[in-house]
Amino acid sequence: MSIETQSCNIDPKHIRRVREFLLPYGVMDFFYSIITHVNRPALHQFKKLGRRLPREVAKARRIICSRDDLREFRHRYLTHFATTDITYKAYFNNHRSGLSVWGAPDLSDNKRSQFRRLLEDYGVSSLAVWHLPIRHHPGWYSEFVFVSDLGREALLRQLGQHQQQIEYQLQLFACHFNELCISELNPIVNFNCLSDKALQVLKLTAEGYSSDEVAQTLSMTESGVYYHLERLKDRLCARNRVQLISQAHTLGLL
Known part of the structure; x- marks a missing residue:
């Protein structure tokens, strides 16, 4: 089983x-x-x-x-x-x-x-x-x-x-x-609400990486990084990146 x-x-x-x-x-x-x-x-x-x-x-x-x-x-x-x-x-x-x-x-x-x-x-x-x-x-x-x-x-x-x-x-x-x-x-x-890639983008952003650095680290395009960040802000009801990271800490995502 x-x-x-x-x-x-x-x-x-x-x-x-x-x-x-x-x-x-x-x-x-x-x-x-x-x-x-x-x-x-x-x-x-x-x-x-x-x-x-x-x-x-x-x-x-x-x-x-x-x-x-x-x-x-x-x-x-x-x-x-x-x-x-x-x-x-x-x-x-x-x-x-x-x-x-x-x-x-x-x-x-x-x-x-x-x-x-x-x-x-x-x-x-x-x-x-x-x-x-x-x-x-x-x-x-x-x-x-x-x-x-x-x-x-x-x-x-x-x-x-x-x-x-x-x-x-x-x-x-x-x-x-x-x-x-x-x-x-x-x-x-x-319950698998976020993809592993989205979580990686979130964690690197919280560590202070720029969008360009996140893209290079994860072998993504910069527009792909922006897509994940905007989607994360929408899902976590955050207005900006600072609030996104704060909310992610509150929810135990970081």
Whole structure:
């Protein structure tokens, strides 16, 4: 099975710390990413980030994952079940901040039995999603997806009874993950909204290269460099190069 999403380059001790915190609440494992809210204003213009289509989400370059085979579980759900599961929309598109403990997917009988086998294959009894808004990034959310061997009601009870202290700690963990991995997790890069060439032009410009120097370094025409810069300014809602570079730093692109 070809899985496009890889794990972030992060010291396992940071992941282990989160997992150890969650275990007493019935959460065996988790994966973490930054997602976008489809109905919120943003600091940028990328249509792809406003759709949240399952097969596009499955193509994310990176996530933070406490157990490597969860990447496969995530991929199989997104590519085989999410497009026909209306609970995908409820939990992942029209989401709210805070905790949602996932009910059974709304699927046909055949698909439902296949999904049960998927859960059994990975030792999963129930799932929960926790969304946290990210400061300074309108429309961006930290997303923890929890995997549990408890039933839905038991997991809901465990998490619900301690919701305030769990959310406080998750905010700290999310800030730490974002600080360590923002260049990999920011949605613009993670969901392939910019070409590698555009990112190279942006980085060299931020380093002080002139358009002529960028063109020579990347074996491009100068007009090609101008094209990428103008397109970047439009996409990142920047009026000039100084604002473009500032915005790129804010969004974790540099």
